[in-house]
Amino acid sequence: MPITVVGLDGDDTLWHNETRFILTQEELRELLHRHLPEADVDAHLARVEMKNLGVYGYGVKAFTLSMIETAIQLTEGRIPAADLEVILGWGRRMLMEPTELLDGVEPAVRELSERYDLLLITKGDLFDQEGKLARSGLADLFLGVEVVSEKNAGAYRGILARRGIKADEFVMVGNSLRSDILPVLELGARAVHVPYHVTWHHEHVPEESLPREGWYRLESIAAIGEFLGSIN
Numbered sequence: 001m002p003i004t005v006v007g008l009d010g011d012d013t014l015w016h017n018e019t020r021f022i023l024t025q026e027e028l029r030e031l032l033h034r035h036l037p038e039a040d041v042d043a044h045l046a047r048v049e050m051k052n053l054g055v056y057g058y059g060v061k062a063f064t065l066s067m068i069e070t071a072i073q074l075t076e077g078r079i080p081a082a083d084l085e086v087i088l089g090w091g092r093r094m095l096m097e098p099t100e101l102l103d104g105v106e107p108a109v110r111e112l113s114e115r116y117d118l119l120l121i122t123k124g125d126l127f128d129q130e131g132k133l134a135r136s137g138l139a140d141l142f143l144g145v146e147v148v149s150e151k152n153a154g155a156y157r158g159i160l161a162r163r164g165i166k167a168d169e170f171v172m173v174g175n176s177l178r179s180d181i182l183p184v185l186e187l188g189a190r191a192v193h194v195p196y197h198v199t200w201h202h203e204h205v206p207e208e209s210l211p212r213e214g215w216y217r218l219e220s221i222a223a224i225g226e227f228l229g230s231i232n
Contacts, residue, residue: 001168003190003232005143006112007159009174010122010129012196013221014109015136016100021063024090028067031083035075045070057149059125064091095128099135104222106138111225113141120145121159121172123179151179153186160187173224178205181215190231191215192224 011017029041048066056062067087071079112118118141122129126147133139144163148155160170167189174180175196182205184191193215218227 001166003171003228004116004169005119005163005165005171006116006228007119007121007170007172007174007184008109008112008142009172009176009180010120010132011124012102012175013173013180013194014101014105014120014138015132016102018196020060020094020097024063024067024094027090028071028087031086032071032074032079035079039074041070041074044074048073057125058123059128060091060094061125061128064088064094067091095131099132101136101138102221104220108221108224109138109141112228115225116228117143119143119159119163121148121151121156122146123148123151151176151183153183156183156187156189160189171228173221177207177210182210185211185214189214192227193217194221194224195219 008014025042025045028045032039032041045066048070049063052062052066052069056065064087067090068084071084071087109118120133120142122145124147129147130145133142133145146159148159156172159165160167167187170184171190171192172180172184173192173194175194177193181191181193191214195217216227216231218224
């Protein structure tokens with residue numbers, strides 16, 4: 001069946017996101033090393049984030065809470081309130097930062113919108129994701145927006161069923177093998193992987209665990225329109 005609907009991930013597919021977290025984590029590391037020079041801040045934060053996923057979900061707010069918990073635990077509760085205020089300020093800054101589109105995104109998405117129905121399918125905090133889309137200048141190009149707590153086969157199945165989309169008419173485009181590619185292939189749909197230069201450790205899956213067929217890789221989203229035309 002020809003492709004009629006294109007799903008697009010937001011974070012690190014349409015706009016820069018992970019770099020915000022990396023820079024803020026560097027600031028946390030520097031702050032806590034003033035109290036505990038030998039502390040493995042990154043490893044501790046990673047454990048806290050994984051533990052909290054089922055409670056806080058994804059996004060800046062969850063990350064901020066995990067940074068605060070890390071700071072309290074590593075300092076055994078001795079971290080000054082002023083430092084906690086600094087960490088809260090980093091979270092507020094991240095939520096208010098302008099949306100910076102990746103190179104080639106705007107013309108590529110505009111071209112796609114002329115040929116396909118577009119859905120933004122992303123996970124994280126609803127308020128944050130809606131704000132990033134509004135600031136991106138791309139909102140009017142999308143038929144709909146789906147912000148889910150987790151991108152798994154069940155979530156995609158629900159989206160397609162709710163919107164009356166057949167799996168063989170749908171293709172998902174994103175930077176995460178774990179969230180944007182693997183679960184879509186489980187449904188019999190197609191997927192296009194557009195790697196970002198850094199990926200959160202939670203999103204890694206062994207590439208050999210993916211089926212050999214049904215998914216493709218592009219080095220730049222700028223080529224997505226021409227590519228979809230070639231397989232459609």
